Amino acid sequence: MTDFSGLQQLTSLIRNIEAQMEGAKLMILTHEHREEIARHMVEGLVGPSREHKVRIETSSGEYMNQLAILEIGGNKYTFSKDHQGMFISEINYYTCRITPNSHGILVYHQDYPGVIHDVSRVLAENKINISSMNVSREQKGKSALLVSLTDEEIPQSLLSRLQQLPQVQQVLSLQ
Template sequence: MKYKSVFDIIGPVMIGPSSSHTAGAARIGRVARSLFGREPKWANISLYGSFAKTYRGHGTDVALIGGLLDFETDDQRIIEAIDIANAKGIKVTFIEEDAITDHPNTARVMIGDDMGELELVGISIGGGKIEITELNGFELKLSGHHPAILVVHNDRFGAIADVANVLAKNKINIGHMEVSRKDVGKMALMTIEVDQNIDQELLDELEKLPNILKVTKIVD
Protein backbone atom coordinates (compact mmCIF):
# COMPACT_ATOMS: atom_id res chain seq x y z
CA MET A 1 0.00 0.00 0.00
CA LYS A 2 1.10 3.60 -0.59
CA TYR A 3 0.23 6.83 1.20
CA LYS A 4 -0.30 10.05 -0.74
CA SER A 5 0.81 12.25 2.16
CA VAL A 6 2.71 12.27 5.43
CA PHE A 7 0.45 12.56 8.48
CA ASP A 8 1.22 14.53 11.62
CA ILE A 9 0.23 12.69 14.79
CA ILE A 10 0.40 13.11 18.52
CA GLY A 11 3.24 10.99 19.85
CA PRO A 12 6.70 10.14 18.54
CA VAL A 13 8.11 11.76 15.41
CA MET A 14 7.14 9.31 12.70
CA ILE A 15 5.63 8.58 9.33
CA GLY A 16 2.03 7.36 9.33
CA PRO A 17 -1.35 7.91 10.96
CA SER A 18 -1.07 5.91 14.21
CA SER A 19 1.59 5.73 16.90
CA SER A 20 0.39 2.31 18.05
CA HIS A 21 -0.06 0.81 14.61
CA THR A 22 2.77 2.54 12.76
CA ALA A 23 5.55 3.78 15.07
CA GLY A 24 5.22 0.76 17.35
CA ALA A 25 5.17 -1.60 14.39
CA ALA A 26 8.28 0.00 12.91
CA ARG A 27 10.10 -0.43 16.21
CA ILE A 28 9.09 -4.08 16.45
CA GLY A 29 10.50 -4.64 12.96
CA ARG A 30 13.69 -2.75 13.76
CA VAL A 31 14.33 -4.75 16.94
CA ALA A 32 13.95 -7.95 14.90
CA ARG A 33 16.43 -6.58 12.35
CA SER A 34 18.87 -5.59 15.10
CA LEU A 35 18.74 -9.03 16.71
CA PHE A 36 19.06 -10.79 13.35
CA GLY A 37 22.09 -8.64 12.62
CA ARG A 38 21.57 -8.27 8.88
CA GLU A 39 18.95 -7.74 6.22
CA PRO A 40 16.71 -10.82 5.91
CA LYS A 41 15.88 -12.54 2.63
CA TRP A 42 12.32 -13.35 3.66
CA ALA A 43 9.77 -12.31 6.26
CA ASN A 44 6.59 -14.08 7.37
CA ILE A 45 4.59 -11.79 9.65
CA SER A 46 1.49 -12.96 11.54
CA LEU A 47 -0.82 -10.20 12.75
CA TYR A 48 -3.31 -10.53 15.60
CA GLY A 49 -6.23 -8.54 16.96
CA SER A 50 -6.40 -4.92 15.89
CA PHE A 51 -3.20 -5.30 13.87
CA ALA A 52 -4.86 -7.98 11.74
CA LYS A 53 -7.99 -5.92 11.15
CA THR A 54 -6.46 -2.56 10.28
CA TYR A 55 -2.87 -3.14 9.21
CA ARG A 56 -3.36 -1.92 5.65
CA GLY A 57 -5.24 1.26 6.51
CA HIS A 58 -2.98 2.21 9.42
CA GLY A 59 0.30 1.43 7.70
CA THR A 60 1.29 -1.39 10.03
CA ASP A 61 2.46 -3.45 7.06
CA VAL A 62 4.83 -0.83 5.62
CA ALA A 63 6.01 0.10 9.12
CA LEU A 64 7.00 -3.46 10.03
CA ILE A 65 8.88 -3.89 6.76
CA GLY A 66 10.47 -0.46 7.17
CA GLY A 67 11.76 -1.57 10.54
CA LEU A 68 13.17 -4.75 9.02
CA LEU A 69 14.96 -2.53 6.50
CA ASP A 70 16.44 -0.62 9.48
CA PHE A 71 14.46 2.58 8.85
CA GLU A 72 13.82 4.95 11.77
CA THR A 73 10.18 5.77 12.61
CA ASP A 74 10.46 9.18 10.92
CA ASP A 75 12.15 7.89 7.75
CA GLN A 76 9.97 8.80 4.76
CA ARG A 77 11.11 5.65 2.98
CA ILE A 78 8.74 3.71 5.27
CA ILE A 79 5.91 4.77 2.94
CA GLU A 80 7.53 2.74 0.15
CA ALA A 81 9.04 0.03 2.36
CA ILE A 82 7.22 -2.92 0.78
CA ASP A 83 8.17 -1.75 -2.72
CA ILE A 84 11.77 -1.32 -1.58
CA ALA A 85 11.79 -4.81 -0.05
CA ASN A 86 10.38 -6.28 -3.26
CA ALA A 87 13.05 -4.51 -5.31
CA LYS A 88 15.70 -6.05 -3.04
CA GLY A 89 14.23 -9.51 -3.62
CA ILE A 90 12.96 -9.87 -0.06
CA LYS A 91 9.91 -12.13 0.01
CA VAL A 92 7.27 -10.69 2.36
CA THR A 93 4.14 -12.52 3.55
CA PHE A 94 1.46 -11.18 5.90
CA ILE A 95 -0.88 -13.58 7.69
CA GLU A 96 -4.09 -12.42 9.37
CA GLU A 97 -4.57 -14.57 12.47
CA ASP A 98 -7.84 -15.23 14.33
CA ALA A 99 -6.26 -16.37 17.60
CA ILE A 100 -6.88 -14.21 20.67
CA THR A 101 -3.71 -12.78 22.22
CA ASP A 102 -3.02 -10.99 25.50
CA HIS A 103 -2.71 -7.67 23.65
CA PRO A 104 -4.66 -6.53 20.56
CA ASN A 105 -1.64 -5.06 18.77
CA THR A 106 0.49 -8.18 18.43
CA ALA A 107 2.82 -9.30 15.64
CA ARG A 108 4.83 -12.49 15.27
CA VAL A 109 7.79 -11.74 13.04
CA MET A 110 9.66 -14.62 11.43
CA ILE A 111 12.65 -13.66 9.28
CA GLY A 112 15.55 -15.52 7.78
CA ASP A 113 18.07 -16.18 5.06
CA ASP A 114 20.43 -18.98 4.05
CA MET A 115 22.44 -18.50 7.26
CA GLY A 116 19.68 -18.68 9.84
CA GLU A 117 16.27 -17.66 11.12
CA LEU A 118 14.75 -15.58 13.92
CA GLU A 119 11.27 -15.57 15.44
CA LEU A 120 10.05 -12.72 17.61
CA VAL A 121 6.73 -11.67 19.14
CA GLY A 122 6.19 -7.97 19.74
CA ILE A 123 3.31 -5.87 20.99
CA SER A 124 2.65 -2.16 20.51
CA ILE A 125 1.41 -0.82 23.83
CA GLY A 126 0.64 2.76 22.72
CA GLY A 127 2.42 6.00 21.97
CA GLY A 128 5.03 4.20 19.89
CA LYS A 129 6.16 2.09 22.86
CA ILE A 130 6.66 -1.63 22.42
CA GLU A 131 7.44 -4.79 24.32
CA ILE A 132 9.14 -7.88 22.92
CA THR A 133 7.54 -10.84 24.69
CA GLU A 134 9.11 -13.82 22.96
CA LEU A 135 12.35 -14.55 21.11
CA ASN A 136 13.02 -17.91 19.47
CA GLY A 137 10.72 -19.62 21.97
CA PHE A 138 12.06 -17.82 25.06
CA GLU A 139 9.68 -15.64 27.04
CA LEU A 140 11.04 -12.20 27.86
CA LYS A 141 10.08 -8.59 28.48
CA LEU A 142 12.11 -6.15 26.42
CA SER A 143 11.08 -2.56 25.77
CA GLY A 144 13.30 -1.88 22.78
CA HIS A 145 13.78 1.69 24.05
CA HIS A 146 17.08 1.16 25.88
CA PRO A 147 20.37 -0.47 24.89
CA ALA A 148 20.11 -4.15 25.73
CA ILE A 149 22.27 -7.25 25.82
CA LEU A 150 20.79 -10.67 25.12
CA VAL A 151 22.90 -13.56 26.38
CA VAL A 152 22.11 -17.14 25.37
CA HIS A 153 23.75 -19.48 27.86
CA ASN A 154 23.71 -22.90 29.42
CA ASP A 155 21.58 -22.91 32.57
CA ARG A 156 24.48 -23.46 34.97
CA PHE A 157 25.45 -22.18 38.41
CA GLY A 158 27.43 -18.92 38.24
CA ALA A 159 26.61 -17.95 34.64
CA ILE A 160 24.48 -14.96 35.65
CA ALA A 161 27.01 -13.81 38.26
CA ASP A 162 29.86 -14.00 35.74
CA VAL A 163 27.99 -11.73 33.32
CA ALA A 164 27.02 -9.27 36.07
CA ASN A 165 30.64 -9.11 37.28
CA VAL A 166 31.91 -8.25 33.79
CA LEU A 167 29.34 -5.47 33.46
CA ALA A 168 30.25 -4.10 36.89
CA LYS A 169 33.95 -4.16 36.06
CA ASN A 170 33.23 -2.11 32.94
CA LYS A 171 31.00 0.32 34.90
CA ILE A 172 27.85 -0.68 33.00
CA ASN A 173 24.69 0.01 35.00
CA ILE A 174 21.86 -2.53 34.70
CA GLY A 175 18.40 -0.98 34.41
CA HIS A 176 16.43 -4.23 34.06
CA MET A 177 17.43 -7.88 33.95
CA GLU A 178 15.55 -11.14 33.71
CA VAL A 179 16.28 -14.75 32.81
CA SER A 180 14.11 -17.12 30.80
CA ARG A 181 14.70 -20.84 30.36
CA LYS A 182 12.82 -23.60 28.59
CA ASP A 183 13.80 -26.27 31.10
CA VAL A 184 16.05 -26.66 34.16
CA GLY A 185 19.68 -27.18 33.22
CA LYS A 186 19.10 -26.56 29.51
CA MET A 187 19.53 -23.43 27.39
CA ALA A 188 18.53 -20.08 28.90
CA LEU A 189 18.32 -16.44 27.86
CA MET A 190 19.47 -13.42 29.88
CA THR A 191 17.85 -10.11 28.90
CA ILE A 192 19.74 -7.11 30.27
CA GLU A 193 18.71 -3.51 29.62
CA VAL A 194 21.51 -1.06 30.41
CA ASP A 195 21.99 2.70 30.62
CA GLN A 196 24.60 3.12 27.91
CA ASN A 197 25.53 1.64 24.56
CA ILE A 198 27.82 -1.37 24.56
CA ASP A 199 30.93 -1.71 22.40
CA GLN A 200 31.97 -4.88 20.62
CA GLU A 201 34.94 -5.49 22.93
CA LEU A 202 32.60 -5.95 25.88
CA LEU A 203 30.40 -8.35 23.91
CA ASP A 204 33.49 -10.36 22.99
CA GLU A 205 34.52 -10.47 26.65
CA LEU A 206 31.09 -11.74 27.68
CA GLU A 207 31.08 -14.37 24.96
CA LYS A 208 34.37 -15.84 26.27
CA LEU A 209 32.83 -16.58 29.70
CA PRO A 210 32.09 -20.20 30.64
CA ASN A 211 28.65 -21.49 29.55
CA ILE A 212 27.96 -18.43 27.37
CA LEU A 213 26.80 -19.48 23.89
CA LYS A 214 25.93 -16.22 22.11
CA VAL A 215 25.80 -12.52 22.96
CA THR A 216 23.77 -9.99 20.97
CA LYS A 217 23.09 -6.30 21.54
CA ILE A 218 20.28 -3.93 20.69
CA VAL A 219 21.33 -0.28 20.39
CA ASP A 220 19.07 2.54 21.56
Protein backbone atom coordinates in the same frame (compact mmCIF):
# COMPACT_ATOMS: atom_id res chain seq x y z
CA MET B 1 -5.52 6.77 18.35
CA THR B 2 -2.80 4.24 19.09
CA ASP B 3 0.78 5.11 18.19
CA PHE B 4 2.45 2.07 16.63
CA SER B 5 5.83 3.74 15.97
CA GLY B 6 7.30 1.67 18.82
CA LEU B 7 6.92 -1.37 16.57
CA GLN B 8 9.17 0.28 13.98
CA GLN B 9 11.84 0.89 16.62
CA LEU B 10 11.55 -2.71 17.88
CA THR B 11 11.87 -4.23 14.40
CA SER B 12 14.91 -2.05 13.70
CA LEU B 13 16.49 -3.71 16.78
CA ILE B 14 15.84 -7.05 15.10
CA ARG B 15 17.41 -5.74 11.89
CA ASN B 16 20.58 -5.21 13.96
CA ILE B 17 20.45 -8.77 15.33
CA GLU B 18 19.55 -10.72 12.19
CA ALA B 19 22.21 -11.11 9.51
CA GLN B 20 19.80 -12.33 6.82
CA MET B 21 16.53 -10.58 5.98
CA GLU B 22 15.51 -12.96 3.18
CA GLY B 23 12.41 -15.04 3.75
CA ALA B 24 10.97 -12.90 6.54
CA LYS B 25 7.36 -13.69 7.41
CA LEU B 26 5.18 -11.33 9.43
CA MET B 27 1.88 -12.54 10.90
CA ILE B 28 -0.46 -9.84 12.19
CA LEU B 29 -2.49 -11.26 15.09
CA THR B 30 -5.04 -8.50 15.63
CA HIS B 31 -7.97 -7.34 13.51
CA GLU B 32 -7.53 -3.69 14.39
CA HIS B 33 -4.94 -1.48 12.66
CA ARG B 34 -3.46 -4.35 10.59
CA GLU B 35 -2.16 -2.14 7.78
CA GLU B 36 -0.60 0.37 10.15
CA ILE B 37 1.06 -2.35 12.23
CA ALA B 38 2.46 -4.03 9.10
CA ARG B 39 3.73 -0.72 7.68
CA HIS B 40 5.60 0.24 10.85
CA MET B 41 7.14 -3.20 11.26
CA VAL B 42 8.28 -3.49 7.64
CA GLU B 43 9.77 0.03 7.74
CA GLY B 44 11.72 -0.95 10.85
CA LEU B 45 13.08 -4.01 9.09
CA VAL B 46 14.02 -2.54 5.72
CA GLY B 47 13.67 1.24 6.02
CA PRO B 48 10.96 3.54 4.59
CA SER B 49 11.98 3.65 0.93
CA ARG B 50 13.45 0.22 0.20
CA GLU B 51 11.47 -2.55 -1.43
CA HIS B 52 10.82 -5.53 0.76
CA LYS B 53 10.13 -9.21 0.39
CA VAL B 54 8.44 -9.65 3.75
CA ARG B 55 5.53 -12.07 3.50
CA ILE B 56 2.62 -10.63 5.47
CA GLU B 57 -0.15 -12.89 6.77
CA THR B 58 -3.09 -12.33 9.07
CA SER B 59 -4.62 -14.41 11.82
CA SER B 60 -8.03 -14.59 13.43
CA GLY B 61 -7.06 -12.15 16.19
CA GLU B 62 -7.71 -14.37 19.18
CA TYR B 63 -4.57 -13.22 21.00
CA MET B 64 -5.30 -10.64 23.71
CA ASN B 65 -2.11 -8.56 23.90
CA GLN B 66 -0.11 -10.02 21.03
CA LEU B 67 0.04 -7.89 17.90
CA ALA B 68 2.31 -9.77 15.53
CA ILE B 69 4.83 -12.55 15.06
CA LEU B 70 7.90 -12.05 12.88
CA GLU B 71 9.79 -15.09 11.62
CA ILE B 72 13.20 -14.26 10.20
CA GLY B 73 16.58 -15.95 10.00
CA GLY B 74 15.26 -19.07 11.73
CA ASN B 75 14.08 -17.03 14.72
CA LYS B 76 10.60 -16.13 15.91
CA TYR B 77 9.81 -12.78 17.58
CA THR B 78 6.44 -12.02 19.21
CA PHE B 79 5.34 -8.39 19.54
CA SER B 80 2.85 -7.37 22.21
CA LYS B 81 1.20 -4.28 23.66
CA ASP B 82 -0.05 -3.47 27.14
CA HIS B 83 -0.79 -0.35 29.19
CA GLN B 84 2.94 0.51 29.21
CA GLY B 85 3.36 0.31 25.43
CA MET B 86 4.80 -1.94 22.72
CA PHE B 87 7.44 -4.58 23.39
CA ILE B 88 8.97 -7.83 22.16
CA SER B 89 7.44 -10.44 24.46
CA GLU B 90 9.05 -13.64 23.15
CA ILE B 91 12.11 -14.69 21.21
CA ASN B 92 11.95 -18.32 20.11
CA TYR B 93 9.49 -19.09 22.94
CA TYR B 94 11.73 -17.47 25.57
CA THR B 95 9.73 -14.81 27.41
CA CYS B 96 11.21 -11.32 27.61
CA ARG B 97 10.27 -7.65 27.58
CA ILE B 98 12.31 -5.56 25.15
CA THR B 99 10.98 -2.03 24.75
CA PRO B 100 11.57 0.44 21.90
CA ASN B 101 14.92 2.26 21.85
CA SER B 102 16.45 -0.31 24.18
CA HIS B 103 20.16 -0.73 24.68
CA GLY B 104 21.44 -4.06 25.88
CA ILE B 105 22.27 -7.63 25.02
CA LEU B 106 20.78 -11.04 24.42
CA VAL B 107 22.88 -13.79 25.97
CA TYR B 108 22.09 -17.34 24.91
CA HIS B 109 23.62 -19.74 27.41
CA GLN B 110 23.35 -23.05 29.21
CA ASP B 111 21.27 -22.76 32.37
CA TYR B 112 23.98 -23.10 34.98
CA PRO B 113 24.60 -21.44 38.37
CA GLY B 114 26.70 -18.28 38.08
CA VAL B 115 26.10 -17.32 34.44
CA ILE B 116 23.88 -14.36 35.34
CA HIS B 117 26.38 -13.29 38.01
CA ASP B 118 29.26 -13.47 35.53
CA VAL B 119 27.44 -11.36 32.92
CA SER B 120 26.36 -8.79 35.54
CA ARG B 121 29.88 -8.62 36.96
CA VAL B 122 31.45 -7.88 33.57
CA LEU B 123 28.90 -5.12 32.92
CA ALA B 124 29.38 -3.64 36.41
CA GLU B 125 33.19 -3.68 36.13
CA ASN B 126 32.79 -1.55 33.01
CA LYS B 127 30.33 0.88 34.60
CA ILE B 128 27.39 -0.36 32.50
CA ASN B 129 24.16 0.00 34.48
CA ILE B 130 21.47 -2.67 34.01
CA SER B 131 17.99 -1.14 33.80
CA SER B 132 16.13 -4.43 33.37
CA MET B 133 17.01 -8.11 33.30
CA ASN B 134 14.98 -11.16 32.33
CA VAL B 135 15.97 -14.83 32.19
CA SER B 136 13.93 -17.53 30.49
CA ARG B 137 14.88 -21.17 30.00
CA GLU B 138 13.64 -24.35 28.36
CA GLN B 139 14.15 -26.33 31.56
CA LYS B 140 16.72 -26.66 34.31
CA GLY B 141 20.20 -27.22 32.87
CA LYS B 142 19.13 -26.65 29.25
CA SER B 143 19.30 -23.63 26.94
CA ALA B 144 18.37 -20.24 28.36
CA LEU B 145 18.14 -16.62 27.25
CA LEU B 146 19.28 -13.69 29.39
CA VAL B 147 17.98 -10.31 28.22
CA SER B 148 19.87 -7.49 29.88
CA LEU B 149 18.70 -3.97 29.04
CA THR B 150 21.14 -1.21 29.91
CA ASP B 151 21.17 2.56 30.20
CA GLU B 152 23.81 2.90 27.50
CA GLU B 153 25.21 1.02 24.52
CA ILE B 154 27.62 -1.81 25.23
CA PRO B 155 30.98 -1.51 23.43
CA GLN B 156 32.02 -4.25 20.99
CA SER B 157 35.07 -5.10 23.13
CA LEU B 158 32.75 -5.92 26.01
CA LEU B 159 30.56 -8.12 23.81
CA SER B 160 33.65 -10.14 22.89
CA ARG B 161 34.56 -10.49 26.57
CA LEU B 162 31.03 -11.68 27.44
CA GLN B 163 31.18 -14.21 24.60
CA GLN B 164 34.21 -15.82 26.29
CA LEU B 165 32.38 -16.52 29.57
CA PRO B 166 31.81 -20.19 30.50
CA GLN B 167 28.41 -21.59 29.45
CA VAL B 168 27.75 -18.62 27.12
CA GLN B 169 26.85 -19.72 23.59
CA GLN B 170 26.08 -16.42 21.86
CA VAL B 171 25.95 -12.71 22.73
CA LEU B 172 23.95 -10.33 20.53
CA SER B 173 23.81 -6.57 20.85
CA LEU B 174 20.50 -4.71 20.59
CA GLN B 175 22.29 -1.65 19.16
